[in-house]
Each structure stands twice: as structure tokens, then as C-alpha cells.
Amino acid sequence: MIYEFEAKPTNARNRNAHSMDCDKCGRESVMHAAYSGLHLCEEHFLASVDKRVRRRIREDDLVPDDATPEDPQTWVIGLSGGKDSVVLTDVLHRTFEQDPRIELVALTIHEGIEGYRDESVAACEELVAELGIRHETVTYEEEFDVRMDDVVEKDPENMAACAS
Ligand SMILES: [Zn+2]
Secondary structure (H helix, E strand, C coil): CCCCCCCCCCCHHHHCCCCCECCCCCCECCEECCCCCCEECHHHHHHHHHHHHHHHHHHCCCCCCCCCCCCCEEEEEECCCCHHHHHHHHHHHHHHCCCCCEEEEEEEEECCCCCCCHHHHHHHHHHHHHHCCEEEEEEHHHHHCCCHHHHHHHCHHHHHHHHC
16 A cells, blocks of 8 residues: 655746745745645645645544554655655654654665665665664665666666666
């Protein structure tokens, strides 16, 4: 089951000749929220994302009744180090920081593409250390005894289709 929380950032200053003000507080907006039509400053944008995530969790009943602080449910977050997964990890951390019924585990997959993942894996490690959440890193090599570089060498056409 994959839940995707999506926001579509647009830069108000690039879209318009003059910048727009936050609809909630009047400070300079950094964001035009496509879902609400509101212009929001950084603080109010983050608050609105948190609120939407919490509402979604509640409405979709994602925290099961039998999850307790003593016997929490584990949620695995796919953390690639890209901005979407970093934001999701951050938001879920804030959401469940004070709610021990859910235990978060960040999972990073290292495909074994030389130089490609190393930097983002380091970014992932930095983030989880900062947030204090459990982190598992798996590599294709360890799990499946195959490196993506080898796959590319053996089947370059298939890999090109993947990347496009
Ligand atoms: Zn504001």
C-alpha cells in the first residue's frame, strides 16, 4: 500500500512579475498551493502540509486500533534521499513524534550504481540521524547478489528504457 502526499510547488515570483503575499499572514509567499489556490509563506505552507497529512491519516484510518505504544505498528518509509522522500520522512516524523503507536523506519535501497547513490545515501543518513529514526540500508548486491552496473552491462537497452 503506497500513499503519496503530493504538493506542487510553483515559484510565485517567476510566475508573476511581482511577488504575492501569504493569504494567512501577509508575509512574502514562497508557495502557491495548487490544492487550495492559496499563496502561503514558508511557515504556513509547512503547517498546511502537516495538516493535510494528518487529515489523510485520520480519514483513511491508517493507524489501526490495535496499535499501542507497547505494541506499535511499524511504518516503512522508502527514503531515496530525493526531495519527495525527504519531505515525506520529515512530515511523518513530525506527525508521529508524540504518537508512539507508530514506529517509523526509513528504508534506503542502494542499487549499486557507481557514484549515483553514494551522495543521496549520505544525505539519508544525515536526515535520520537528525530526526532520530531507525534506518535500514539494503543493497541489491547483498539482497540479490547483483549490482545494477552489471545489469546495465548485460542488458543496456533494458536499462535505457528504465531511465527514460
Ligand atoms: Zn504566512
